[in-house]
Amino acid sequence: MKKTLSLLVMALLILALTACGSKSQKDVVSDLKGMLEEMSGYKAQATMTLQTGEKPLTYNIDVWHKKPSFYRVSLKNSEKDQSQMILRNSEGVFVLTPALNKSFRFQSEWPENSSQVYLMESLISDIIMDDDRTFKAGENGYVFNTKTNYQNKNLYQQEITLDKKNLLPTSVKVMDKDLKVLVEVKFTKKKLNAKFDDGAFDMERNMQGALNEVPAMATEKKEFTAVFPEFVPAGTTLFNQVKSKNGDEVILTYTGDDQSFTIIQRRAEVAPATKMLTMNKGDVVNLGFAFGVLKDKTLTWSFDGVDYYLASNDLSEEQMINVASSMTLAQGK
Numbered sequence: 001m002k003k004t005l006s007l008l009v010m011a012l013l014i015l016a017l018t019a020c021g022s023k024s025q026k027d028v029v030s031d032l033k034g035m036l037e038e039m040s041g042y043k044a045q046a047t048m049t050l051q052t053g054e055k056p057l058t059y060n061i062d063v064w065h066k067k068p069s070f071y072r073v074s075l076k077n078s079e080k081d082q083s084q085m086i087l088r089n090s091e092g093v094f095v096l097t098p099a100l101n102k103s104f105r106f107q108s109e110w111p112e113n114s115s116q117v118y119l120m121e122s123l124i125s126d127i128i129m130d131d132d133r134t135f136k137a138g139e140n141g142y143v144f145n146t147k148t149n150y151q152n153k154n155l156y157q158q159e160i161t162l163d164k165k166n167l168l169p170t171s172v173k174v175m176d177k178d179l180k181v182l183v184e185v186k187f188t189k190k191k192l193n194a195k196f197d198d199g200a201f202d203m204e205r206n207m208q209g210a211l212n213e214v215p216a217m218a219t220e221k222k223e224f225t226a227v228f229p230e231f232v233p234a235g236t237t238l239f240n241q242v243k244s245k246n247g248d249e250v251i252l253t254y255t256g257d258d259q260s261f262t263i264i265q266r267r268a269e270v271a272p273a274t275k276m277l278t279m280n281k282g283d284v285v286n287l288g289f290a291f292g293v294l295k296d297k298t299l300t301w302s303f304d305g306v307d308y309y310l311a312s313n314d315l316s317e318e319q320m321i322n323v324a325s326s327m328t329l330a331q332g333k
Helices: 002-020 025-038 119-130 204-213 317-325
Strands: 040-050 057-066 071-077 082-089 092-097 103-107 134-136 140-146 157-162 171-173 181-192 237-241 247-256 261-267 275-279 281-285 290-293 298-303 306-311
Touching: 002 281, 025 119, 040 119, 057 119, 082 237, 092 237, 103 290, 119 140, 119 157, 171 306, 261 317, 290 317, 298 317, 306 317
Parallel strands: 103 275
Antiparallel strands: 040 057, 040 181, 057 071, 071 082, 082 092, 092 103, 134 140, 140 157, 157 171, 171 181, 237 247, 247 261, 261 306, 281 290, 290 298, 298 306
8 A cells, every 4th residue: 555655656746747847859849840930030149158279269149030031140259359240131141340341242041051059040950950869858958969060060069958938049069079068159138039120130230330339450550470270181281381571461381182271361451441342152151250251262251350361272161161260279369
């Protein structure tokens, strides 16, 4: 009789915990699918920490999304005076660099062509699409481990934690094959189905707003030093390093095993007026610390007052992204 009562009490406890506690993986995934279909967009704020260098780099991120394809992502690092914004509206995709008073427009499918660590719908899609995902209901939320589709293939797998109440992402850890955390994002504010006015995603309006918030790059010259990539393809080595007479430009030449490439680093100049470049081809590349543009065997980006140009007829796009992303080692110092 006592044994029967004990079993009955245990069963009631399990039922009680189930009723007020966690959902099953099947239920959560089903709810996520419904959420993606029903939501009209969102606003979110987050902090992103990169652990790819000797010193962590932390960015404040502000994200707006309006279905089906309007985006506004602001990326700021106060320590490096680094500020960029990426916009997508009916006119195309724009990369804005306020400190240099420059903007760049091109046709692209961004962000649909890869995973995006700071876009909530991208993270939810990664969960839904991975049939091999793992699931755990923890005290702080539902935790999924999934495969990734990031442009940087060193970002091999990710741990996504969802809020138990609304199933929105609260944090993301992106790891390499050895489970070392390279990128961590923590969402601090989230508003689902947010409202946007007609000019919310207008390029000129956002550029002017960014210019008002971020002062132009200081005219006084900082010491210009070369930055070397931490990742170099096997069999490839630094062949030559040339610095201009005025010290404002460095050219690094790497050769070997049919995987040669050149990196040009040049002190950036503030444009006298908004500089708009329009290209029919090209794609946005998330290097973690900056947005880059990949086009015709070249990858370009700006960071901390320096313009970078990576060019190669030998490297694949993945290798070029890996080389550029690895240059945070020195940039993080």
